[in-house]
Amino acid sequence: MTIVDTPERRQLRELTRAFVTREVLPHLADWERAGVVPRSLHETAARVGLLGIGFPESVGGSGGDLLDSIVVTEEIIRSGGSSGLIAALFTHGIALPHIVAAQDEHLIDTYVRPTLGGTMIGALAITEPDGGSDVAAIRTCAVRDGDHYVVNGAKTYITSGVRADFVTTAVCTDFPGSGSLSLLVIDKGTPGFTVGRRLEKLGWHCSDTAELSFVDVRVPVANRVGPEDTAFLAVMQQFAAERLSLATSAYATAQRCVDLAVRWCRDRSTFGRPLASRQLVRHRLAEMHTRAEAARAYVHEVAERVARPLQLGASGAAPRAGAVGGQPVVTEVAMAKNVAVAACDHVVDAALQLHGGFGYLRDAEVERHYRDARILGIGGGTTEIMNEIIAKGMGL
Numbered sequence: 001m002t003i004v005d006t007p008e009r010r011q012l013r014e015l016t017r018a019f020v021t022r023e024v025l026p027h028l029a030d031w032e033r034a035g036v037v038p039r040s041l042h043e044t045a046a047r048v049g050l051l052g053i054g055f056p057e058s059v060g061g062s063g064g065d066l067l068d069s070i071v072v073t074e075e076i077i078r079s080g081g082s083s084g085l086i087a088a089l090f091t092h093g094i095a096l097p098h099i100v101a102a103q104d105e106h107l108i109d110t111y112v113r114p115t116l117g118g119t120m121i122g123a124l125a126i127t128e129p130d131g132g133s134d135v136a137a138i139r140t141c142a143v144r145d146g147d148h149y150v151v152n153g154a155k156t157y158i159t160s161g162v163r164a165d166f167v168t169t170a171v172c173t174d175f176p177g178s179g180s181l182s183l184l185v186i187d188k189g190t191p192g193f194t195v196g197r198r199l200e201k202l203g204w205h206c207s208d209t210a211e212l213s214f215v216d217v218r219v220p221v222a223n224r225v226g227p228e229d230t231a232f233l234a235v236m237q238q239f240a241a242e243r244l245s246l247a248t249s250a251y252a253t254a255q256r257c258v259d260l261a262v263r264w265c266r267d268r269s270t271f272g273r274p275l276a277s278r279q280l281v282r283h284r285l286a287e288m289h290t291r292a293e294a295a296r297a298y299v300h301e302v303a304e305r306v307a308r309p310l311q312l313g314a315s316g317a318a319p320r321a322g323a324v325g326g327q328p329v330v331t332e333v334a335m336a337k338n339v340a341v342a343a344c345d346h347v348v349d350a351a352l353q354l355h356g357g358f359g360y361l362r363d364a365e366v367e368r369h370y371r372d373a374r375i376l377g378i379g380g381g382t383t384e385i386m387n388e389i390i391a392k393g394m395g396l
């Protein structure tokens with residue numbers, strides 16, 4: 001029994017599998033075509049207790065920690081879901097943790113509880129048209145005017161941005177590019193805040209992605225998350241949880257593709273024998289499985305280290321959702337993401353190849369994973385930015 005294989009987490013897996021089988025699989029292809037998952041899915045996921053996993057009950061969550069969130073992600077993909085579905089349904093995993101960590105009761109009541117209850121959708125907006133990797137260079141600015149901020153700027157590639165009722169938005173509260181960042185929760189419908197067209201993408205088709213524009217948008221100061229000018233550190237800390245989530249999507253996608261490829265190679269015969277009987281094919285499958293397993297083991301190890309101090313509670317306090325350990329894990333999280341993404345990239349390509357022509361068709365699940373996988377080395381910090389973090393961690 002490993003730490004993610006306790007009786008409670010086995011139950012969580014069963015709950016997740018039943019949810020995917022009943023609520024997702026019959027509709028996923030339609031949602032992929034429509035470019036969006038329905039709001040009712042959020043309500044259903046909340047009702048069965050999945051939406052709030054990783055968030056404390058005191059803020060409307062279902063309890064559990066980072067490892068429980070990992071179990072849910074693994075099981076969604078293992079059951080035939082996808083990383084795109086996870087991005088769409090669990091966007092609150094990146095939109096809410098800063099608010100929860102700031103322990104702001106007004107914001108928790110207004111945004112966190114309804115979102116975890118499935119009646120609101122939130123998004124996180126950091127990336128701008130001028131660039132996403134250099135977070136300190138953000139140019140969307142908020143200027144204080146009495147008990148409001150006046151926000152001007154633009155964001156892009158924002159997951160769930162089309163559907164979001166509110167957007168946790170990183171803004172510069174000094175001069176553009178100063179790195180003095182704050183987070184403001186901005187309501188949809190606020191005058192001057194417009195959501196542009198839904199962006200067409202290579203993958204993650206069921207996850208809507210938007211451009212956002214802010215022209216003289218007045219946001220109450222009460223919607224600021226935490227103290228002014230302190231968001232850079234908060235954003236960096238929460239990136240760790242997002243990166244581990246993407247790493248989990250990566251190795252889980254790899255493992256799902258191994259399973260699909262094994263099944264295919266057993267069933268498919270060429271030159272009078274099943275593909276799986278050929279040594280070349282068997283070794284290829286063995287190598288794919290090994291890469292997925294190694295990635296899974298390493299991501300679990302890093303995730304356990306991230307979750308451990310929180311489970312104990314540094315000061316005896318209850319764990320904070322999405323919060324992560326300090327500086328020492330930043331490098332390991334970056335390595336975990338890169339290891340898992342590399343495994344995923346290799347495996348989805350090999351799995352598609354083993355499927356032959358069928359692998360290239362929309363009807364093949366492996367085709368969706370192949371397209372969905374490509375974003376995992378870009379979102380939440382690119383592979384190159386992870387390498388930069390790792391190099392710094394090496395003292396270079």
Ligand SMILES: Cc1cc2nc3c(=O)[nH]c(=O)nc-3n(C[C@H](O)[C@H](O)[C@H](O)COP(=O)(O)OP(=O)(O)OC[C@H]3O[C@@H](n4cnc5c(N)ncnc54)[C@H](O)[C@@H]3O)c2cc1C
Binds near residue numbers: 133
């Ligand atoms: C489908 C999708 C969903 C997304 N969801 C969200 C979201 O919800 N919220 C959000 O805020 N953002 C979101 N993003 C944005 C994502 O986080 C950024 O795309 C990512 O951080 C990279 O930023 P960029 O695209 O501006 O690339 P850039 O920063 O312009 O980088 C371009 C290339 O240069 C490389 N590069 C940059 N700097 C260096 C360097 N110093 N050394 C070497 N190479 C470098 C990068 O690795 C990359 O390959 C999403 C993106 C996509 C495609």
